Amino acid sequence: MIAEKLESESDAILAANAQDMSAAKAAGISDAIQDRLLLTPARLAAIANDVRRVCQLADPVGNIIDGSTLDSGLNLQRRRVPLGVIGVIYEARPNVTIDVATLCLKTGNATILRGGKETVHTNQAMVTVIQQALELCGLPAAAVQSIDDPDRALVAELLKLDRYVDMIIPRGGAGLHQLCRERSTIPVITGGIGVCHTFVDRGMEFASALTIIENAKTQRPSTCNTLETLLVDRAIAALFLPELSERMAGAGVTLHATPEAFSLLQGLPAAVVPLEIGNLDDEWLSLDLNVVIVEGLDDAISHIRTHGTGHSDAILTRSIANAERFVHSVDSAAVYVNASTRFTDGGEFGLGAEVAVSTQKLHARGPMGLEALTTYKWIGYGDDLIRR
Amino acid sequence: MIAEKLESESDAILAANAQDMSAAKAAGISDAIQDRLLLTPARLAAIANDVRRVCQLADPVGNIIDGSTLDSGLNLQRRRVPLGVIGVIYEARPNVTIDVATLCLKTGNATILRGGKETVHTNQAMVTVIQQALELCGLPAAAVQSIDDPDRALVAELLKLDRYVDMIIPRGGAGLHQLCRERSTIPVITGGIGVCHTFVDRGMEFASALTIIENAKTQRPSTCNTLETLLVDRAIAALFLPELSERMAGAGVTLHATPEAFSLLQGLPAAVVPLEIGNLDDEWLSLDLNVVIVEGLDDAISHIRTHGTGHSDAILTRSIANAERFVHSVDSAAVYVNASTRFTDGGEFGLGAEVAVSTQKLHARGPMGLEALTTYKWIGYGDDLIRR
Numbered sequence: 033m034i035a036e037k038l039e040s041e042s043d044a045i046l047a048a049n050a051q052d053m054s055a056a057k058a059a060g061i062s063d064a065i066q067d068r069l070l071l072t073p074a075r076l077a078a079i080a081n082d083v084r085r086v087c088q089l090a091d092p093v094g095n096i097i098d099g100s101t102l103d104s105g106l107n108l109q110r111r112r113v114p115l116g117v118i119g120v121i122y123e124a125r126p127n128v129t130i131d132v133a134t135l136c137l138k139t140g141n142a143t144i145l146r147g148g149k150e151t152v153h154t155n156q157a158m159v160t161v162i163q164q165a166l167e168l169c170g171l172p173a174a175a176v177q178s179i180d181d182p183d184r185a186l187v188a189e190l191l192k193l194d195r196y197v198d199m200i201i202p203r204g205g206a207g208l209h210q211l212c213r214e215r216s217t218i219p220v221i222t223g224g225i226g227v228c229h230t231f232v233d234r235g236m237e238f239a240s241a242l243t244i245i246e247n248a249k250t251q252r253p254s255t256c257n258t259l260e261t262l263l264v265d266r267a268i269a270a271l272f273l274p275e276l277s278e279r280m281a282g283a284g285v286t287l288h289a290t291p292e293a294f295s296l297l298q299g300l301p302a303a304v305v306p307l308e309i310g311n312l313d314d315e316w317l318s319l320d321l322n323v324v325i326v327e328g329l330d331d332a333i334s335h336i337r338t339h340g341t342g343h344s345d346a347i348l349t350r351s352i353a354n355a356e357r358f359v360h361s362v363d364s365a366a367v368y369v370n371a372s373t374r375f376t377d378g379g380e381f382g383l384g385a386e387v388a389v390s391t392q393k394l395h396a397r398g399p400m401g402l403e404a405l406t407t408y409k410w411i412g413y414g415d416d417l418i419r420r
Numbered sequence: 421m422i423a424e425k426l427e428s429e430s431d432a433i434l435a436a437n438a439q440d441m442s443a444a445k446a447a448g449i450s451d452a453i454q455d456r457l458l459l460t461p462a463r464l465a466a467i468a469n470d471v472r473r474v475c476q477l478a479d480p481v482g483n484i485i486d487g488s489t490l491d492s493g494l495n496l497q498r499r500r501v502p503l504g505v506i507g508v509i510y511e512a513r514p515n516v517t518i519d520v521a522t523l524c525l526k527t528g529n530a531t532i533l534r535g536g537k538e539t540v541h542t543n544q545a546m547v548t549v550i551q552q553a554l555e556l557c558g559l560p561a562a563a564v565q566s567i568d569d570p571d572r573a574l575v576a577e578l579l580k581l582d583r584y585v586d587m588i589i590p591r592g593g594a595g596l597h598q599l600c601r602e603r604s605t606i607p608v609i610t611g612g613i614g615v616c617h618t619f620v621d622r623g624m625e626f627a628s629a630l631t632i633i634e635n636a637k638t639q640r641p642s643t644c645n646t647l648e649t650l651l652v653d654r655a656i657a658a659l660f661l662p663e664l665s666e667r668m669a670g671a672g673v674t675l676h677a678t679p680e681a682f683s684l685l686q687g688l689p690a691a692v693v694p695l696e697i698g699n700l701d702d703e704w705l706s707l708d709l710n711v712v713i714v715e716g717l718d719d720a721i722s723h724i725r726t727h728g729t730g731h732s733d734a735i736l737t738r739s740i741a742n743a744e745r746f747v748h749s750v751d752s753a754a755v756y757v758n759a760s761t762r763f764t765d766g767g768e769f770g771l772g773a774e775v776a777v778s779t780q781k782l783h784a785r786g787p788m789g790l791e792a793l794t795t796y797k798w799i800g801y802g803d804d805l806i807r808r
Binding site: 106108199213214217240243244247248251348355363368372375376382395397398399409411414416417419 | 488494503504586605607632636736751752759760762764770785800803806807
């Protein structure tokens with residue numbers, strides 16, 4: 033019903049989006065953000081199809097996770113139930129509005145949406161469409177609500193409503209996540225920030241390594257699972273870095289190198305600049321790659337502990353022992369052996385949908401599917417049973 | 421090793437406890453808290469045996485939760501791993517020190533303990549014993565640490581260490597939970613506060629109902645799963661309340677009744693007083709029981725929504741339809757049909773141990789066993805695999 037309404041009301045939504053777009057142009061907002069903000073008939077059709085895809089997913093609510101009759105005679109089950117009310121705070125991406133609302137509805141949750149101020153008209157039009165669809169289905173329109181007033185104080189208020197709201201999902205930059213962690217009395221799922229590493233171990237075939245590195249860096253550089261820092265074992269650095277430079281030059285990647293790596297990369301095909309302090313702790317989200325020479329596996333693990341964000345990290349190796357030590361020692365949501373960090377994704381992981389990527393450890397870690405929007409309830413059936 | 425050390429060092433621990441006890445007496449601390457604080461040789465032996473029991477539990481760490489080879493060729497597993505560092509803030513119960521430390525060690529976590537100031541010497545002695553045992557096993561003593569300085573500012577600092585600490589478990593009153601929710605930038609597991617309800621539906625046999633109610637109220641009144649408010653269907657109130665009064669008089673329970681219930685209970689065997697505002701929203705933790713007459717199932721559910729704490733609630737009924745509607749509509753960690761609320765307990769639920777009882781919905785709900793001290797990590801093995 034939401035998908036159909038999105039299509040039948042597409043003129044109104046596109047008109048609202050045009051209003052946001054002209055305001056964005058007038059405000060001199062960057063082209064990249066304008067592109068995120070823009071809805072076209074094709075993009076809107078894709079969003080409607082995403083809604084249909086969510087409808088097809090299996091609904092985890094009501095599943096009995098486990099259960100048995102205990103010694104006491106209590107017949108105890110754990111049943112999956114909706115979380116309740118989920119607050120989502122996001123930036124200028126109108127597709128998130130529909131995406132989050134439909135995933136929450138699918139799992140029986142109510143949603144409070146707070147989009148970026150740049151996209152307020154588009155969001156209003158979309159939420160109106162969702163609420164109309166809900167009413168047509170006999171569901172309460174208030175199951176999906178949005179906060180349209182751009183006053184930031186309202187976000188601070190939302191974050192304190194722990195009596196009514198069960199979970200907050202921020203989808204945006206590090207600043208938004210930090211704000212939510214500090215201000216919220218409601219549990220917050222933080223994540224989405226990925227300073228992802230790949231370590232090239234001695235003994236790894238260069239050709240394979242280069243193919244994986246190129247994929248991890250360039251397949252879609254603006255994503256959080258993109259490779260940002262390459263760690264190269266000193267034992268192979270002098271031979272490996274020239275081949276890396278050649279491959280990265282072909283892919284248009286600029287290398288940001290530590291002094292030792294810089295001296296090996298200077299004058300070779302790829303653009304190379306000295307690494308600046310802070311580069312190691314930030315996402316590039318562009319065709320830029322940090323290059324660091326490490327002493328070996330332990331040094332690589334220690335580098336990732338210091339600079340990683342617990343998102344996705346990979347080892348490229350032919351040593352089973354090193355692979356397993358890396359897997360055990362790197363405390364990230366996703367850890368890879370001989371694979372691209374780009375795989376960290378709800379769709380790639382077979383979850384059917386992705387609500388967010390969590391880099392915290394409670395409740396859900398890594399790509400969050402529908403199950404992450406649920407909790408469970410213990411249900412005990414007794415035959416007039418008392419505790420002895 | 422910890423159990424043996426607790427026994428061999430029992431003199432030192434008991435001497436430290438005696439110090440805390442005399443300070444408590446001098447400070448005029450209540451008998452109830454002094455009793456919690458007191459260690460005897462028998463209590464210490466019981467604590468040591470609890471440690472041995474934890475050693476016997478199955479360790480969830482390393483379990484592969486699920487896994488498969490995806491269409492892309494990625495061999496993906498979810499493996500259970502320790503959370504990392506767990507901060508526990510608790511009040512004057514020396515057994516919690518050993519209990520939490522051993523459950524965390526069992527699951528491969530480091531712990532930062534912050535006990536009540538009344539028990540600082542006992543805790544110091546116990547943590548010393550744990551650290552000695554760790555060193556004897558070749559493990560880092562710092563895996564279990566305690567904050568002994570009574571300065572409350574240190575708690576506020578601990579709650580901001582989200583870079584290093586993965587989870588905070590407060591074990592204490594509502595004020596402590598509120599403080600942690602408001603101040604912590606680390607995910608907090610709140611819970612342990614139980615305003616538990618039992619609803620007696622029309623058609624229920626009185627004798628069975630009274631047995632369950634007596635158990636839920638009196639089996640151990642100081643616990644969080646104790647019945648605090650009884651909801652009685654108006655259709656049976658006039659007949660049921662006199663029998664309730666007789667049974668409760670025998671059990672020494674004082675009834676706190678709404679005006680309508682009061683008029684039916686006055687002059688009957690059990691002590692009865694008018695319900696005061698606020699009684700419905702607080703735990704009694706004593707032989708006191710609120711009695712409220714409701715219109716029927718819907719009114720009972722609505723009462724629980726308004727006054728419940730999401731801990732444990734029960735329906736006593738012979739109607740399958742009402743039982744299922746209660747189970748679906750009451751949003752509590754544990755919901756019972758024809759059973760005592762006293763069953764909400766890690767031991768009773770077969771979890772082997774209980775870290776805390778969560779009344780929030782993220783990560784863990786209800787009694788938390790060892791699994792609640794773990795998270796998972798996605799591990800992807802590829803044969804030099806890239807994302808298409």
